[in-house]
Amino acid sequence: MTYEPIVSVRGARRRYGRFEAVRGVDLDVRRGELLALLGTNGAGKTSLVELVEGLAPADAGQVRVLGHDPYRERARVVGGLGVMLQEAGFSPDLTTAETMRMWAGTLARPRPVEDVLDDLNLTARADVRVGSLSGGERRRLDLALAILGSPELLVMDEPTTGLDPESRRAVWRLVRGLLEDGVTVLLTTHYLQEAEELADRIAIMRAGRVVRQGTVAETVAAEPARIEFVPHDGAGARLLLTAADLPSLPGLVGAAVDRGRVRLQSTTLQQDLEAVLNWARERGMRLEELEARSASLEQAFLSLAEDADVDEEVAA
């Protein structure tokens, strides 16, 4: 029995005229997992996802989905694929249920329309024309169509953009249910919380490349933890230190002093924090506003996104 990932992308490139939106991406999505593709606007997420959906051919490299080329062998792939585009539309004069029945007619084994409407909390809106639905309801109808055919692989481009927090959580619950049923999911998002909530693994894109790939913990582990404090003397007066006054720490990778506030970056948070506390006690200092925290996904994401700006300038 051969093992093959559900999605396998190798060296994929995609060009629009002279602009290269996808610049040699390697990406795997394994059966049953959810991979969240993160990136700033314009990082190339949608362009990459469209290659996986088989809506466009790669200009170079290889894309395999469910064991086939999703563009050239589309007929072999599409029956197992559920797609939720960032902005696909509806005919406003059809009702929700009519839209669902139309889509069901294109599928080999659609789930009962009523069940899926119920899953998406759209039953009460079944006979309403789509033109009268709210933005959130339309997004849920989008998702309803994508899962109507019980896909093996669900590809969603920013599924919860424009949803209120409650609807977003409802979509997360639904996606977790799909994962429990063994569905494989590839989604793009720019909500980091969404990735933290749902993703088994994340991939961060920047300027057409995947710059980091792994679990949330692995992604964050590469980022230093932070220690911050505002040192005061024993009498309570603020001390204006310079970088030279600071203790030498084993895991220190960055230090800055800004109007009395000390910011340290550490790869060994526990030891360095202990050393800082000892250093302060020996000098009779009080550390006001003391904060120590491990890196967050947001921090990891932002530091990668910032690097992207530099890359772009160099490229230009």
Next chain:
Amino acid sequence: MNATIVAGRVARPTAPRTRRLLALARSEVLLLVRNRTALVNAVLLPVGFVALFAVLGGVGGDGTPGPAVAAGVLATLLVVALMFVVYYNLTTAYVARREDRVLQRLLTGSTTRVEALLAPALPAVVVTLVQLVLGYAAVSVVIEPPGTANPLLVVVAALGGAAVLGALAAATAGFSRTVESVQLTTLPVIVLILPFAGLFPTPEGGVIGAVARCTPLRPVTELMALGLTGTDVDGQTLTFVETFGAAVLPIAVLAVWTVLGVLAARRWMRWAPRR
């Protein structure tokens, strides 16, 4: 789920093509019925045009035999239906589906581009055929039965004309940014084709006459005359077998225009709105 471990060997079927197409066509029928302008174009316009031409042209007043008059009215009905039910309404439907981003959605699923274009065309062709049948009954009662020299050629006229104008509708949709602009973008085809369709007298023979016979809708009226009264372009009444021979040229013209229309549609049809 077990069987899907070897991903490449598992069949992942989609709905059969016919069922897919019918599901899409059914929703197109709903959209047609709910769009008042399109519905008026589809149902009332052809009938209204025929009545207008009949009155203006003083149908039957010039001693033309009844069956020829009835056949002429029916040919007018078909040409107007092809122009408005098929060409104009389909162009509008294609633009609306594209601008509503419905085409983009369909293409994410098992629907092919050809199917996405055929779905709205199906109800349009059915409406045209129904009008032809009802029109036949009506002229038979009001004027005289127009004859059935070769019914097959009547069907070829209707379907061939629909194929040409359906393809041209897809091409025209590529030039139309909005549903409203279709009123303008469809004008060139209507203005260039309708005068030579054979509804109005055009100079026979010579360059203009030869060119007229090569326009997309002229074969439709020629095939209608051959199929109903069995009359060829020179006014000769032909036998059933002879009508096939006379039909070769108009059918060839329709075929060439269909190919050109499909090429134009492939070249100009767009599937997503311009950003």
